[in-house]
Amino acid sequence: MKKVLAEFRRFSRRFSAAQQARRIAKDIHRLRQSAGPDAPLKVAVRVTGGIGDHIVAARFLRDLIAAVGPLALDIYSPKREIAAWIFRSLDAPVACFHERILWDRLRPSYAVAFYVTQFAVVYTETVDWMYLSERAPKLRDVAVRLEEFRPSIEACIQHHPRLDGHLGRIASFMGYGRRNFLQGMANIPYGGDALPIETDPGALEKFGLAGRAYVTIHNGFDAEFDKAAPTSTKVYARFDDVVARLKRLYPDLLVVQVGTVTSKAIASADLNLIGATTIRELAAIIQHAHLNIDNESGIVHLASCFDVRSCVVFGPTSVDYYAYPQNINLRPPVCGDCWWVNENWMNRCAKGHEQAPCMSLRSPDSVVAALSEELAAWHEAEAGHETFDELPVQDRGRGAGYGFPPGREIVDGAVRVLMGLGPVWLTFGQLIA
Missing domain, CATH: 3.40.50.2000 (Glycogen Phosphorylase B;)
Incomplete structure (x- = not known):
C-alpha cells in the first residue's frame, strides 16, 4: 500500500509539473509575440550550487544587463528560495522556478537560455539567433563570445564538477578568479563585489x-x-x-x-x-x-x-x-x-x-598573527570612542556583553596601553597559550 501511495504522489507531482510547464510556455510564447520593441527580453538562466555560486551568478547577470540592456530573468535553481532572495537584488524583473522539475521542459521555449555555474554557457541548440539579432543584438554578441570561449574549457564543461580544479587553474592563469571569471568569458566589465542583497533590519x-x-x-x-x-x-x-x-x-x-x-x-x-x-x-x-x-x-x-x-x-x-x-x-x-x-x-x-x-x-598562532594588525587597529579605534563610562547605564554592570567585569573602568586604561604594544603583547600571548 505504501508503494502504491508513493507512486501516486510521484505521478501527481509529475502531472502538476507538466501542467505548470505548459502554462509558463504559453506565457513565454505570448510575450514573444506581443512584446513591444522597448520591452525587456525574457531570458532563461539555470543556476546550480550553493549560496556563493548564486552570488557569483547574480553579479554576472547584473553585469550582463549593464552591458546589453534590460532583460527579464527567469531563474531556474534547485534552491528556489535562496535564488529568489539573491536575485531580487538585481535591477530587473525576476521570476524563480524549481530547476529539477521544470528546466528541461521549458528551456526550449526561450529565445536564449544560459547555464551559469563555475562557467557560463549558451544552449545553442535552442537559441533563436534571428530573434536575438532583431531584439537584442548586444546579447547575441555576448552569446557568440561565450560560444567562442567554450572550446578552451570544453573538457571542464563536459565533466563538471570533476574537472573544476583544472578549470580554476585555467581561470587563474588567465588572470581571473571565481568572482570575475564569468565576466571574462563573456568579455564584459566586472561591476565589483558589492551586491544589495536584502537583509532583516531587526x-x-x-x-x-x-x-x-x-x-x-x-x-x-x-x-x-x-x-x-x-x-x-x-x-x-x-x-x-x-x-x-x-x-x-x-x-x-x-x-x-x-x-x-x-x-x-x-x-x-x-x-x-x-x-x-x-x-x-x-x-x-x-x-x-x-x-x-x-x-x-x-x-x-x-x-x-x-x-x-x-x-x-x-x-x-x-x-x-x-x-x-x-x-x-x-x-x-x-x-x-x-x-x-x-x-x-x-x-x-x-x-x-x-x-x-x-x-x-x-x-x-599563525591565524592570530595574520589577524593581529587588523584587530589591533580596530581595537584602538573602538577604544577611542567607546569607553566604559560611555556605555548605556543598564549595560555597565555586565559590561554590555563584552566580558567586562564590574569596575573594569579602573583597569581599562592600562589594558589599552598594553594593547598598544602590539607585537610584544602578541608574543607574550603566544608564550602563555
Whole structure:
C-alpha cells in the first residue's frame, strides 16, 4: 500500500509539473509575440550550487544587463528560495522556478537560455539567433563570445564538477578568479563585489547586537555536497584555539559564531547562533560585522557583497581562484589546491592522511598573527570612542556583553596601553597559550 501511495504522489507531482510547464510556455510564447520593441527580453538562466555560486551568478547577470540592456530573468535553481532572495537584488524583473522539475521542459521555449555555474554557457541548440539579432543584438554578441570561449574549457564543461580544479587553474592563469571569471568569458566589465542583497533590519536587535562592535566566525561547509559526511577537508578545526588566543589579546572582543547544521560550536565564542537565524538575519549580522573569520565558504562570498573583510583559512580549494583580494587569505602550510583530484576530496584527504595536513598543520598562532594588525587597529579605534563610562547605564554592570567585569573602568586604561604594544603583547600571548 505504501508503494502504491508513493507512486501516486510521484505521478501527481509529475502531472502538476507538466501542467505548470505548459502554462509558463504559453506565457513565454505570448510575450514573444506581443512584446513591444522597448520591452525587456525574457531570458532563461539555470543556476546550480550553493549560496556563493548564486552570488557569483547574480553579479554576472547584473553585469550582463549593464552591458546589453534590460532583460527579464527567469531563474531556474534547485534552491528556489535562496535564488529568489539573491536575485531580487538585481535591477530587473525576476521570476524563480524549481530547476529539477521544470528546466528541461521549458528551456526550449526561450529565445536564449544560459547555464551559469563555475562557467557560463549558451544552449545553442535552442537559441533563436534571428530573434536575438532583431531584439537584442548586444546579447547575441555576448552569446557568440561565450560560444567562442567554450572550446578552451570544453573538457571542464563536459565533466563538471570533476574537472573544476583544472578549470580554476585555467581561470587563474588567465588572470581571473571565481568572482570575475564569468565576466571574462563573456568579455564584459566586472561591476565589483558589492551586491544589495536584502537583509532583516531587526536581526541585530533580536540577537542583542544593535549598536555593538563584533566579529563573526564560521566553520561550516555545504551540506548538499555529501549529507552523510560529519565534517569536511575544507573546515579548519582549531578555530576554538584561535578565538581563545584572540580573547587573551583583546578581552573585550565580541565573537559571534554563525552557521547551519554543518557547523560545530566554538566554545570560546561569545554568542552561538548556529541554526538560530534565517538567511536574511544571517546576512544582516554579516553586513554589520567588522570582520568575518572563516574557511573558504559561501559566507565569505556573502560578506564581500557588503564590503566586509574576511580572514579565510584555505585548504584543498585554490587560493588563487577563490580568494578575494581585499581579504586576509591564508595559504595552506603544505599541499593545498587538491579540490576535485578525486570525488572524495571534500570528505577525505586526497593523500590518505587521517587529517588533511593542509588544515591540521595550520597553527592557531599563525591565524592570530595574520589577524593581529587588523584587530589591533580596530581595537584602538573602538577604544577611542567607546569607553566604559560611555556605555548605556543598564549595560555597565555586565559590561554590555563584552566580558567586562564590574569596575573594569579602573583597569581599562592600562589594558589599552598594553594593547598598544602590539607585537610584544602578541608574543607574550603566544608564550602563555
